[in-house]
Amino acid sequence: MWLLMSARITLTRALATLVLLSAWSAPAAAQSVILVRHAERADTAAGGAPSMAADPDLSSEGRSRAERLASMLRSADIRAIFVTQYRRTQQTAAPLAAVLGLTPTVMQADDEAGLLAQLRAMKGHALVVGHSNTVPSVTTALSGTPAVPITDDDFGNLWVVTTAGTPRVLRLRY
Numbered sequence: 001m002w003l004l005m006s007a008r009i010t011l012t013r014a015l016a017t018l019v020l021l022s023a024w025s026a027p028a029a030a031q032s033v034i035l036v037r038h039a040e041r042a043d044t045a046a047g048g049a050p051s052m053a054a055d056p057d058l059s060s061e062g063r064s065r066a067e068r069l070a071s072m073l074r075s076a077d078i079r080a081i082f083v084t085q086y087r088r089t090q091q092t093a094a095p096l097a098a099v100l101g102l103t104p105t106v107m108q109a110d111d112e113a114g115l116l117a118q119l120r121a122m123k124g125h126a127l128v129v130g131h132s133n134t135v136p137s138v139t140t141a142l143s144g145t146p147a148v149p150i151t152d153d154d155f156g157n158l159w160v161v162t163t164a165g166t167p168r169v170l171r172l173r174y
Helices: 002-025 060-073 087-100 112-121 135-143
Strands: 031-037 078-084 105-107 124-130 157-162 168-173
Touching (some): 031 135, 078 112, 112 135
């Protein structure tokens, strides 16, 4: 329990620091985008290889990870949540959306341009729940930093990209 509280405090402080740093360079447009890959799928075999199920639900481990994400981000002043048409992204975001009273915006997984346009137009903080092939490219598009690949068995990365002023990226684990 102490470790979870410590992680929540650390994440909250990291977000606050990034937002403050962004606010110094562009006070009217402080924004951060938090990006995560969906949590563990129910169809993931031992060793992390996905099966061929078209739209799997989250596993029990994935549901636990989604709850941890909600617990960590409940105080992060998230104003918008973006998910794809796949259940695993929607189920990853659902606990946080419920806590915050937000309805996630569903974007097609292959509509990166549309997602980026919405993120760049908004003010405030957003959560994007994507996939191993979309989170790195969206992070790069927002920040200009090289993409960090996500392997099939890696579900715990969280990127915070501040987009006001000079973009900054913070990579965390949850």
